[in-house]
Amino acid sequence: MNWIDTILQGVLLGGLYALFAAGLSLVFGIMRLVNLAHGDLIILAAYLILVIVSALGLNPFLAALVAMPVMFALGWLLQRVVLNRVLGNDILPPLLVTFGLSIVIQNALLQGFSADSQRIGAGALETASVDFGPVTLGVMPMLTFASAILVIVGLNQLFYRTAMGRAFRATSDDPVTASLMGIKPASVFAQATGIAMIVVTIAALYLGMRANFDPTIGPARLIYAFEAVIIGGLGSLWGTLAGGVIIGVAQTLGAAVNPEWQILAGHVAFLLVLLVRPRGLFPRAYD
Amino acid sequence: MALLQTRGLTARYGDSQALFGVDIALGQGETIAIIGANGAGKTTLLRTIAGVLRSDPGMVMFDGAEIGARPADEIMKLGIAMVPEGRKLFPSLSVEENLLIGAHGRKAAGPWNLDAVLDLFPVLKEKRAVPGTALSGGQQQMVAIGRALMSNPRVLLCDEISLGLAPVVIRDIYAAFPRIRAGGASVIVVEQDIGQAMKVASRVYCMMEGRVTLEGLPGDLSREAIHAAYFGAVA
Amino acid sequence: MAGDYRVHARTRAATVAGIVAVVLVIVGYALPAFAGRGLIQDLFFILTMLVLAQFWNLLAGYGGLVSVGQQAFVGLGAYGLFGAAILWGWDPVAALILSGVAALLVAIPTAFFAFRLAGAYFAIGTWVVAEVVRLSVAQWKAVGGGTGTSLPRDAVDGMRGLETVKTLFGASNAAARDILAYWLALTLAIATIGGIYALLRSKRGLALAAVRDNIEAARAVGVDAVRMKWIVFLTAAFGTGIAGGLIYLQKGRVSPDAAFAVTDWTAYVIFIVVIGGIGTIEGPIIGVLVFFALQSLFADYGTWYLMALGMIGIIVMLFAPRGLWGLFSDKTGVQLFPIRRRLTGGKIREE
Numbered sequence: 001m002n003w004i005d006t007i008l009q010g011v012l013l014g015g016l017y018a019l020f021a022a023g024l025s026l027v028f029g030i031m032r033l034v035n036l037a038h039g040d041l042i043i044l045a046a047y048l049i050l051v052i053v054s055a056l057g058l059n060p061f062l063a064a065l066v067a068m069p070v071m072f073a074l075g076w077l078l079q080r081v082v083l084n085r086v087l088g089n090d091i092l093p094p095l096l097v098t099f100g101l102s103i104v105i106q107n108a109l110l111q112g113f114s115a116d117s118q119r120i121g122a123g124a125l126e127t128a129s130v131d132f133g134p135v136t137l138g139v140m141p142m143l144t145f146a147s148a149i150l151v152i153v154g155l156n157q158l159f160y161r162t163a164m165g166r167a168f169r170a171t172s173d174d175p176v177t178a179s180l181m182g183i184k185p186a187s188v189f190a191q192a193t194g195i196a197m198i199v200v201t202i203a204a205l206y207l208g209m210r211a212n213f214d215p216t217i218g219p220a221r222l223i224y225a226f227e228a229v230i231i232g233g234l235g236s237l238w239g240t241l242a243g244g245v246i247i248g249v250a251q252t253l254g255a256a257v258n259p260e261w262q263i264l265a266g267h268v269a270f271l272l273v274l275l276v277r278p279r280g281l282f283p284r285a286y287d
Numbered sequence: 288m289a290l291l292q293t294r295g296l297t298a299r300y301g302d303s304q305a306l307f308g309v310d311i312a313l314g315q316g317e318t319i320a321i322i323g324a325n326g327a328g329k330t331t332l333l334r335t336i337a338g339v340l341r342s343d344p345g346m347v348m349f350d351g352a353e354i355g356a357r358p359a360d361e362i363m364k365l366g367i368a369m370v371p372e373g374r375k376l377f378p379s380l381s382v383e384e385n386l387l388i389g390a391h392g393r394k395a396a397g398p399w400n401l402d403a404v405l406d407l408f409p410v411l412k413e414k415r416a417v418p419g420t421a422l423s424g425g426q427q428q429m430v431a432i433g434r435a436l437m438s439n440p441r442v443l444l445c446d447e448i449s450l451g452l453a454p455v456v457i458r459d460i461y462a463a464f465p466r467i468r469a470g471g472a473s474v475i476v477v478e479q480d481i482g483q484a485m486k487v488a489s490r491v492y493c494m495m496e497g498r499v500t501l502e503g504l505p506g507d508l509s510r511e512a513i514h515a516a517y518f519g520a521v522a
Numbered sequence: 523m524a525g526d527y528r529v530h531a532r533t534r535a536a537t538v539a540g541i542v543a544v545v546l547v548i549v550g551y552a553l554p555a556f557a558g559r560g561l562i563q564d565l566f567f568i569l570t571m572l573v574l575a576q577f578w579n580l581l582a583g584y585g586g587l588v589s590v591g592q593q594a595f596v597g598l599g600a601y602g603l604f605g606a607a608i609l610w611g612w613d614p615v616a617a618l619i620l621s622g623v624a625a626l627l628v629a630i631p632t633a634f635f636a637f638r639l640a641g642a643y644f645a646i647g648t649w650v651v652a653e654v655v656r657l658s659v660a661q662w663k664a665v666g667g668g669t670g671t672s673l674p675r676d677a678v679d680g681m682r683g684l685e686t687v688k689t690l691f692g693a694s695n696a697a698a699r700d701i702l703a704y705w706l707a708l709t710l711a712i713a714t715i716g717g718i719y720a721l722l723r724s725k726r727g728l729a730l731a732a733v734r735d736n737i738e739a740a741r742a743v744g745v746d747a748v749r750m751k752w753i754v755f756l757t758a759a760f761g762t763g764i765a766g767g768l769i770y771l772q773k774g775r776v777s778p779d780a781a782f783a784v785t786d787w788t789a790y791v792i793f794i795v796v797i798g799g800i801g802t803i804e805g806p807i808i809g810v811l812v813f814f815a816l817q818s819l820f821a822d823y824g825t826w827y828l829m830a831l832g833m834i835g836i837i838v839m840l841f842a843p844r845g846l847w848g849l850f851s852d853k854t855g856v857q858l859f860p861i862r863r864r865l866t867g868g869k870i871r872e873e
Contacts, residue, residue, distance in 0.1 A: 034642035036590070085840055091641040095588050096796055096839050103789060103832035107825040166388050170377045176339060177375040179359035180368070182392010182438070219784065223653060226646045230639070264657040267650055271635055274647075278638040 005135045006256045007249055012137065014248030015145030016210070018241040019203035020225035021232075022151055023196035029235045030172045030192045031087060036098040039222030040105040041197065045071050045204030046213050047113055050120050060120045064205040068198050075197030079190040087189070102218065109215035120208035144206045148244070151199055152237045158195070168192060220263075227270040233280030242281055246273065289348075290315045290473055291336070291367070291442050296345040298328075298335045305331040307497045308345070311475075313442065318464070318474040320488030320505075322481050324517055328497040329477040330372050333444045336475075337369045338362035349442070364393050368440035372447045372477075374431040376419035383415040385430050389437030397439025398470040404433035407463050425456035432460070436467065443472045449480050461487055481513065493517060539858040550708050554691055554701040562704045566772060568814050569707035573714045573765040574787065575794040575806035577758040580718055582792075583801035584730050585754035588641075591648030592788050594632070594655045595625035595759045597781035599766025604665055604776050607677040614673060615682045615706070618767045625763025626756060628655060633755045637748070649784070656782035670777025678774060703772035710768060714761055719803055719859050721757075730754065793835050799845025803859040808847050 024038050035041075045067060052063035082101075086093035128139040159165035167188055171178040175185040207213060207221070227247050232239025247266045254265020273281070289312035298306040306328050313319055321329050334340045336347055338359035347355040354362055363369075368389070376385050386404055405412050408429040414422060419430055428448055435443055449457040457480070464487055468474065478484035484491060485505040493501035493508075493516035501508065501516035554562060574592065581587045602624030606612035612620070632651045639647040660668040679695060687698040721727050730750050766787070770776045780786070790813065798809025820827040842849055851857060 028642075032642075034646065036645070082836070082840070092582060092588055092800070093839050093843060095642055095645055096792060097836050099590070099789065099792060100832040100835035100839070103785075104829050104836070107828040107832070111825040111829070163387075163391065166380065166384055167391055169379045170388050170391075173377040173379050174375060176359075177371060177377070179339070180337060180363055180371060181388050181434075182360050182363040183388075184358070184360045219649075223646065223650055226643070227650065230643060230647075260661065264654060264661075267654045267657070270650060271654070274635055274638060 002135065006252050008135055008137060009141065010249030010252035011245050012141035012145045012248070013252060014228075014241070014245030015141070015148035016203070016206055016244070017224045017228045017247050018148040018244030019144065019151060019199065019206060020221050021228035021240045021244055022148070022155060022237060023199040023203070024222075024225045025229045025232075025235070025237060025240045026155060026196045026199065027193055028229065030168050031189050033083060033087060033094050034091075034098070034226075035083075036095060036222065037101040037105055037218075038098075038200070038225060039220065040102045040109075040218035041071075041075075042200050042204050042207060042221050043109060043213060043215060043218040044105055045197070045201045046120065046208040047109060047118070047215075049201070049205055049208055050118055053120060060122055060205060060209055063120075064201055067204075068201045071197040071201045072194040075200075076190045076194040079193035080186065083193065084186050084189055102222075106215050106218060113215060115214055115216070117212035117214040118208070119212050120205070122209040126209065140206070140210055144210070147202060147206065148241060151202060152241055155195075155199070155237055164191070224266065227266065230280055231270060231273045233283040236280075236282040239280060239282035289313060290317075290350060291475075292348045293332075293336065293342075294346045294348065296332065296335055296342045296347070298331050298340050298342055298345075300331075305497055306335065306342070306345075309494075309497070309499055311492055311499065313473050313475055316468070316471075316473055317490065318468060318476065318488050319490045319492065320484035321475065321477045321492045321494060322479070322484050322513075322517070323494035325479070326496075327494040329494055330446055331497075332494070333369065333446050333475065333477055336362075337367060337444055360392055363438065366393065366395065366438070366441035367444065368393075368435035368438050368442070369444040370428075370431045370435045370446060370448060372450070374424075374427045376422075376427055376430055376434075378418060378420045380419060381416050382411055382419050382422065382430055385419040386411075386433050386437055389434035390439075393438040393440075395439040399436040399439050401437070404436055407436075407466060408433055425452050425460065428452065428456075428460055429463075432463070432467075436470070436472070439470075440472055443467065443474045445474065445476045447477055447479065449478060449483055457483060495519065533857050533860045535856045536858055536860050547708075547712060551705065554687075554704065559697050559700055562700050564814070564818075566700065566704045566707050568810055569704070569711045570765050570769050571791065571794060571813065572806060572810045573707070573711050574762060574791045575798075575810055576711075576714050576718055576803070577761045577765075578788075578791045579795045579800060579803075579806050580721075580754055581758045583795065583805075584722065584727075585751060585758075587751060587755060588645045589636075589648040589755075589758075590645045590784065590788055590792075591632070591636075591650075591652035592758070592762050592791065593782045593784050593786070594628065594648070594652035595762035596766030596769065596787040597652075597656060597659065597778065598625045598628055599763035599768075600770035600776045600781040601659055601662070601665060602763065603767035603771060604671060604673060607673055608665060608671065611677070613680070613682045614677055614771050615702070618706070618764055618771070621767025622760040622764040625759045625766070629756050629759030632759075633752060637751065637755075652782060652784070656778050659782070660778040666777070668778060670775065670780070672775045673771070699774075700772065703768060706768055706771075710761075710764060715803060722803075722859075726750070726753070790831075793831055795845075796835050796838055797845055799847030799849075799851075801844070802847050802851070804851070804857075805845050805847040809845065812846065 020042060024035065027033055027035055048067045048070060049060060049063045052058060052066050053060055058066065082097060083094065086097050125140055129136050130139060159168060167178070167183045170181065171183055171185050171188045178185060224247055228240050228243035231243030231246055246269055250269035251262045251266040255262035291313040293309055293311050296306050296309040309332055321332065323329050331340065335342050338357055342355050345355060346353050349365060349367065354365060377388065380388060386401055410426060411429055411433070414426065419427065422430065432448065448460060461483060476484060476487060488505060491503060491505055491508060492499050493513060495516060501512060578592055581589050599621035602621040603614060603617045606617035606620045607614050632648065635651065636644050636647040665671050678699065681699065681702065683702055684698050687693065687701050691698070691701065693701060722730065766781065770781060794809035794813045795806050797812050798807065799805030816831065838845060
C-alpha cells in the first residue's frame, strides 16, 4: 500500500467536503442558522444539473452555470419566505423547519426521480489522471480541490473586499445597528442564502460527476460538511478547508485499513478533534 | 414648519409602556437636547424616531411626510442617522470599514466623506486598519459619530455620547459639533450631562417617566424648574 | 394573613383528567381480553412512539437539548436486548433493563462530546454520534453485523410471563407475545408520563424551566444548569433505550439500518412532538394520535405521505409553534398536566 498516495487522495477528497461545507459555514456565520436541509439541497442541485444536461445537452460545467441562478433564486426565496420567519434566539424553530424541509426535498426527489442512482456524465474527464512519479492523481479530484480553493478565495474576497461583504459582516455582528446603516437584515440573509446555494451548486456538480448519487444521500453529506465546519472553527473558511481535508484523509486511511471503516474513521477523527479542541482549529476571536 | 416632529409618540417594551404621547419638534438647522434621568424614555424616544421601535399610536413627521410606520433601514435612507447608545461599533469591521458602512444605505451629496470625517477626528487617521472595538471609549465614540455623518444625514440623533467618558474626552467630542452643524445636519442630542446639553443645544426638552415635563431655551430654565422636571414635583 | 393564600398546580381539568386516566389505565390493562390482535399491535405502536416522543419532548421542550440522534439509543436498546438474549441467554423481558443500561452507558460519553457543542451544533453532534454507533454496531459480527439477526426461538417462546398470558387468553404464541409486549409498553408509557410529570412538578422541574427560559438568570439563582442537562439527557437516553428494546422485542428481528433509522426514531418523533405541542405533556399524546391516524390513512402513498408530513411540520412550526395542544389550550385554558404554580385565595389589601 502506498501511504503517500492514500493521504493525497484523502486531501483531494477533503476538497469535496470543503465544498459541501462552505455554504453551511457562510450561512451559519452570517445568521447563526444551521440548515439541516443543506445536504438535501446539494442533492437537489445535482438533480437540477442532471436535468439541464439531459434536456439541453449541455456540458456539465455549463449546465452548472445555468443551474446557479436557479439555485440562487431558490435560496433567496427560501430565506425570504420561510427561514427569516424563524430566526431568533430560540434555535428550535429553524432546526425543525429545516429538518422538515430535508424530508420534503428527499421525498420530492424520490417521487420525481425514483431511488435509482444517477450520475452526471463527464466523459473522458471521469477517468483522466496525471502521473506525479510515485503517485497518480485523478484529474477530477484535483479539479474539485482547486475549485474548493477558488470558492474559498472568492468568498473571502466577497467578505473582505466588497461593500456587500461589509454589510454581511456588520449584519452578522449586530442586525439592529446594521439596520441603522440602511441595511435590511432580511435582504442580507436572503442574499447570503442565495450565495450559499451557488456554492451548493458547485459542490453538487463535483458530487454528481465523481460518483453515483440518489435522493437519500443528502443527510450524510450534511454530516461531513458539519464536521468540516466544526473542525475548522466556526466562521473560518480556510479552517473549513482544513476540516474537510482532515475528514477526507481520515476516511481514505480508514478505508485503506478496512473498506468498511471509511465513514467511521471520518466520524472518529471529528470526535477526536472535538475532544482536543472544542472550538475547532481556527476559532474566531469573538462570538 | 419643523423638519422633524413627533405627535403623541407612544412606545412599549412588551407589556410595559415606555413613552406616553411625546411631542417634540426639531427645526431646520437646530440642535435640541433631551435631558432626563435614567429610565425617563430618552433613548426609547430616539429609537422610535429611528424606526428601531414602532410607535403605536403616534406619528413621526419628517419633511412633511409621516414616517412612523417605516423600518429603520428606510428611515436611515431618508436622511435620519443615529449614533446609538453604547456606540455599537461592528467588532468584525476595521475603523475605516465602520466608517464606510455608515454610507451603505444612503449615498447623498454633502460635505461628509471618509477624508472629511478623518479630518474632523484626526486621531482616527492612524487607526484606520485596526478593529473598531480595539479603540478607547472616546475614539470609539468618534467612530460612531463619524459613521453616522458618512451618509450626510439631514437629522443626526446622538444617544448619550458622553456616557462613560472622561470630561476632557467629552469636551473634544463636543468640539466637533459646530462643524457638524455647519455641514447642514440638524441634531437631537440625548444627554444625562445637563451642563453639556445646555451648552450645545438651542432648545431643551426634559423628560420624566415617558413624558415631556419641561421645554424651553437653555437660558430661560431655572435650576429649580429643571430639578422639578427631572425628579418630579417633590423638591 | 399568610393562610389566605394557597399555591397549587392542580386545575379542575386535571382532576377530571386524573379520574379519566385511572379508568383508561384499567381499561388498557384489561383490553387484551376483548380486543383483536390488530388493535393490540396498533396500540403497541402508539404507546412506544408516545414514550419516544415524551422523552424527546423532555430533551428539547424542557431541557432545550434538540437532539437528532435519539435513534442511537433506540438501536442500542434493541442491540442490548438482542445481545443479552443471544450471547448470554438472558430472558428478553429481563434484558429490557440492559437495553436501558446500554443506552445509558453510551449516553455518558455522548453527552460529554455533545455538550461541548452549543445550540444547533448539538443537534448534528448527536447525529454524528448516532452514526458512529450505527457503523460500529454493524461491525459486531456476533449479532449479525450489517445484516442483523433474529431473537433465538427458545428465547422468544420461553419469555417470562408468556405461559401465563397464553393460559389467560387462550392465545397462540405469537398473539401472546404481542399482548405481553403491549402490557410492557402500557406500563412503560404510564411510568414515563408519570415520571416526567413528577420530575417537572418537583423542585428539579422548576430548575429545568428556569434553565430553559434563561440560563444566565437560572445560574444566578443557583441552578446548576449543566447538572440539569446531564440529568435530562441521561434520563431520556435510558428511557429511549428501554423503548427501543421493547420495540425490537416485539418485532423479533433487528438490523443496524432499521434500529438506527433517523427517520423512524427521530424524524417521526419530532413530528409527533411538534404537531401535538412542544413543551407540554399533552402535546405528544395528541401528536401520536394524529400521527397514527395519518399513518394508517396515507402511509400507502409513500413519498407523498412523507412530503406531506414534512410540510405539515413546517407549517405548524411557522404558524402554530405551540402545536395543536397549544392552540387548544390557549382557546380554552385547559391544562391536563398543570405544571405552572398558580396563586389563589386571599385578597390584595388596599392600604
